[in-house]
Amino acid sequence: MKMFIIKVCAFAAACCAMAGCAGNKANLSGHISTDADKILVEYAYFTNDENYVTDTVALAEDGYFEMHLPDTAVMSVMISSMSERPDFAEVMFVPGDRMTVEGSIADLEVSGTELYDSLNECGLLDMEKRLAAIEKELYREYYNNNKGAVDSLARLYNASFLEFIAFCRNFIKENPDNIACAYAFTVLNSEQCSEDYRLVGENVKNSPVGQVIEYYYGQAKEEIALEEAAAKLEEGRPVPDFKLKDIDGEYVSLSSFKGKYVLLDFWGTWCGWCIKGIPDMKAYYEKYKDKIEFVGIDCRDTEEEWREGVKKHELPWINLYNGEGKEIVMSYGIQGYPTKIIIDPEGNLVQVFVGEGPELYEKLDEMFK
Numbered sequence: 001m002k003m004f005i006i007k008v009c010a011f012a013a014a015c016c017a018m019a020g021c022a023g024n025k026a027n028l029s030g031h032i033s034t035d036a037d038k039i040l041v042e043y044a045y046f047t048n049d050e051n052y053v054t055d056t057v058a059l060a061e062d063g064y065f066e067m068h069l070p071d072t073a074v075m076s077v078m079i080s081s082m083s084e085r086p087d088f089a090e091v092m093f094v095p096g097d098r099m100t101v102e103g104s105i106a107d108l109e110v111s112g113t114e115l116y117d118s119l120n121e122c123g124l125l126d127m128e129k130r131l132a133a134i135e136k137e138l139y140r141e142y143y144n145n146n147k148g149a150v151d152s153l154a155r156l157y158n159a160s161f162l163e164f165i166a167f168c169r170n171f172i173k174e175n176p177d178n179i180a181c182a183y184a185f186t187v188l189n190s191e192q193c194s195e196d197y198r199l200v201g202e203n204v205k206n207s208p209v210g211q212v213i214e215y216y217y218g219q220a221k222e223e224i225a226l227e228e229a230a231a232k233l234e235e236g237r238p239v240p241d242f243k244l245k246d247i248d249g250e251y252v253s254l255s256s257f258k259g260k261y262v263l264l265d266f267w268g269t270w271c272g273w274c275i276k277g278i279p280d281m282k283a284y285y286e287k288y289k290d291k292i293e294f295v296g297i298d299c300r301d302t303e304e305e306w307r308e309g310v311k312k313h314e315l316p317w318i319n320l321y322n323g324e325g326k327e328i329v330m331s332y333g334i335q336g337y338p339t340k341i342i343i344d345p346e347g348n349l350v351q352v353f354v355g356e357g358p359e360l361y362e363k364l365d366e367m368f369k
Contacts, residue, residue: 025068026066026067026068027068027069027071027097027098027099028041028066028067028068028069028077028093028097028099028101029064029065029066029067029099029100029101030064030065030066030099030100030101030102031062031063031064031065031101031102031103032059032063032065032079032101032103032104032105033063033103033104034059034063034081034104034105036059036081036082036083037058037059038056038057038058038059038082039056039057039059039065039079039080039081039082039105040054040055040056040057040078040079040080040081040082040086041054041055041057041067041077041078041079042054042055042077042078042080043055043069043070043075043076043077043078043093044075044076045070045073045074045075055067056082069093071095071096072095073095073208073211074092074093074094074095074182074208074209074211074212075092075093076090076091076092076093077090077091077092077093078090079091079101079105079108080105081105086105087104087105087106088105089101089105089106089108091108091110091116092115092182092183092209092212094113094114094115094179094208094209095208096208097112097113097114097115098112098113099111099112099113099116100112107129110125114179115179115180115182115183115209118178118179118180119180119183122171122175122178122180123167124167124168124171124180124183124184127163127164127167128164130160131157131160131161131164134153134156134157134160135157137153138150138153138154138157141153164187165187165188165192168184168185168187168188169184169188169192169196171184172184172185172196172199172200173196173199176199176200176201176204177201177203177204178204179204179207179209181200181201181204181209181213182204182209182210182212182213183212185200185212185213185216185217186212186216188216188220189220190219190220190221190223190224190227191220191224193216193217193219193220194217194220194221194224197213197217197220200213222330223335225330226329226330226333226334226335227333227335228333229330229331229332229333230332230333230334230335230352231333232333233332233333233349233352234349235348235349235350235351236348236349237348237349238346238347238348238349239254239332239341239343239347239348239349240254240328240331240332241253241254241255241347242254242327242328242331244297244320244321244322244325244328245320245321246318246319246320246321247307247310247319247321252295252318252320254343254347255347257293257295257343258345258346258347259345260292260293260345261291261292261293261342261343261344261345261350261367262292262293262295262342262343263292263293263294263295263340263341263342263343263364264295264297264332264340264341264343265281265294265295265296265297265317265338265339265340266297266299266329266332266334266337266338266339266340266341267296267297267298267299267337267338268298268299268300268301268337269298269301269305269306269308269309270300270301270305271337271338273337273338273355273356274337274338274356275313276356277338277356278313278315280356280361281294282315282316284361284364285316285317287364288364288368289317291368292342292364292367292368293317293318294317294318295317295318295319295320296310296315296317296318296319296320297320297322297328298310298319298320298321298322298323299322299323299324299325299329299334299337300323300324301321301323302323303321303323306319306321306323335354336354336355338354338355338356339352339353339354340352340353340360341353342360342363342364342367350363350367351363
């Protein structure tokens with residue numbers, strides 16, 4: 001089960017991953033039980049980028065391998081088999097580690113580091129493996145269409161997951177100076193992260209694993225702020241004004257549409273559901289363009305990606321660029337994409353629609369037919 005999100009940054013082109021590269025000694029090694037002669041190893045730093053490095057690593061006849069990982073920050077490392085339905089194991093690598101892995105990828109044992117020695121000793125990994133086994137069985141019964149077994153396993157999984165979360169939170173409380181707190185921290189939700197951050201010892205926060213805790217704490221604060229902003233948006237009440245550049249580089253504000261109905265579409269070229277919804281959006285734009293102004297607000301794209309997306313998909317409505325901007329996303333409490341918001345001629349909220357579905361179009365028909 002994936003217990004922490006891979007967030008990464010681009011590595012320098014000169015960074016060489018294999019042990020044979022000049023000046024680099026192996027810091028990840030072990031024996032993998034597999035019939036294959038190679039494995040895939042993906043590794044990524046905890047930052048806000050989404051690039052990663054993938055290596056194909058050769059195995060000796062006894063399954064032995066060794067390689068060098070960049071040693072400058074905490075990373076997520078995924079080891080997977082090269083098969084049609086690959087097994088994978090994901091581990092947290094800390095600067096200075098000399099990590100050893102043993103066994104099959106589906107049941108990999110990790111040792112030789114302060115973090116994993118602590119995790120093995122406290123029993124957290126054993127609980128995680130039991131939870132993963134229940135999840136695997138649940139999926140198998142689901143695909144076998146065995147409803148009785150699915151219901152039973154779902155109850156067991158939910159109870160086990162709550163037990164696992166309680167275990168992690170108690171571990172942080174009882175062991176604030178143990179670096180395994182960083183691993184436990186990655187399974188908490190935003191409210192739990194916010195509450196338990198204060199419990200973590202300063203020595204852990206100031207250690208290399210502190211960046212993991214700070215990352216999740218930062219994400220938690222942002223999610224809580226988004227939830228609070230979304231809760232403040234009330235139907236019939238004014239929505240926040242904004243000013244963004246359009247495709248011609250001219251600034252456009254929400255207040256400039258006063259006197260008209262407006263449909264804000266928060267989207268991005270990277271968002272599959274956003275792209276999937278474009279045909280329906282175009283159909284309803286043509287249907288009601290004389291009654292409501294459609295305004296696309298692109299998020300998380302580069303300006304070039306946004307311009308290419310508008311051109312490629314031939315978006316006929318007003319298109320504004322927000323990119324990585326936080327202000328409008330935070331003020332409107334945007335927690336998922338696409339999010340579509342109808343605003344009345346006085347600038348008051350009519351309704352918010354998160355995700356792609358028929359509800360928006362049913363509302364438009366109800367308003368304008």
